[in-house]
Amino acid sequence: SSLTYLAWLVPMSVATGIALFCGLVAILLLTAYCVLVSSSSKKKKKKKPANTKESKHGREPEATQLPKSKAKDVHSFSQPAQDKETVARRLGRGPDVLQKEAELKRDALHVFRKLKVASSEEKAALYREAVELFDSIPARGFQGTSALTSARIVFCNAVMECDGLDDLRVSQDTKDEAASALVERIVPIIFST
Numbered sequence: 001s002s003l004t005y006l007a008w009l010v011p012m013s014v015a016t017g018i019a020l021f022c023g024l025v026a027i028l029l030l031t032a033y034c035v036l037v038s039s040s041s042k043k044k045k046k047k048k049p050a051n052t053k054e055s056k057h058g059r060e061p062e063a064t065q066l067p068k069s070k071a072k073d074v075h076s077f078s079q080p081a082q083d084k085e086t087v088a089r090r091l092g093r094g095p096d097v098l099q100k101e102a103e104l105k106r107d108a109l110h111v112f113r114k115l116k117v118a119s120s121e122e123k124a125a126l127y128r129e130a131v132e133l134f135d136s137i138p139a140r141g142f143q144g145t146s147a148l149t150s151a152r153i154v155f156c157n158a159v160m161e162c163d164g165l166d167d168l169r170v171s172q173d174t175k176d177e178a179a180s181a182l183v184e185r186i187v188p189i190i191f192s193t
Contacts, residue, residue, distance in 0.1 A: 093147075093150075097142075097147065100140055100141055100142065100151070101150065101151060101154045103140075104133075104137065104140060104151055104154050104155060104158075105154050105155075105157070105158050107133055108130070108133060108154075108155045108158035108159065109158045109161065109162060111126055111129055111130045111133060112130070112158060112159055112161075112162035112164040112167075113162055114126055115127070115130075115162070115164060115167055116162060116163075116167070123167075123171060123176070123179075124176055124178055124179075127168075127171060127176060127178035127179045127181075127182055128178040130178075130182050131178055131181050131182050131185070133155070134152070134155055134182065134185050134186070135185075137151045137152060137155065149189075152186075152189050153189060155186070156186050156189045156190050159186055159190075160190065165186075165187075165190070168182060168183050168186075169183075
């Protein structure tokens with residue numbers, strides 16, 4: 001009987017020992033975590049810029065302060081814009097560029113809305129028209145890499161707005177060359193933005 005008691009006690013003491021060991025390790029890890037968090041927050045509080053000067057809004061680093069003429073521009077830019085034209089002017093895009101982009105979007109939407117209701121025979125011609133429209137973007141007056149990229153994004157947004165990508169995928173599966181050409185042009189732009 002003492003042998004069975006001892007046989008039962010040994011596994012029990014091993015399990016109890018493992019549980020005690022795991023509990024102690026957990027307490028040590030928790031303590032280490034608390035110490036690291038508190039020392040990290042103390043370092044953050046101690047770390048302040050060396051070159052600071054007082055202003056009415058508190059302490060600001062000298063490096064972030066601009067001359068008064070430039071400070072006005074920075075503060076006006078950080079305020080929310082009133083309309084698209086204000087933002088466009090700040091980015092160097094005048095009303096003429098916005099007008100050209102609006103016309104491009106209108107033309108692209110027109111083609112892709114017609115594609116939604118077109119028959120199979122009409123779709124091939126409309127895909128060719130869409131490819132021609134995409135290829136005519138530089139001729140529409142979008143000069144420079146940024147203007148050209150922006151115009152291509154406008155075109156792709158119009159495609160996405162009309163769910164044209166789904167239609168293109170179906171037409172590409174039917175081996176339509178114009179649809180495949182359009183996919184080759186717009187998919188890299190869509191997935192890069």
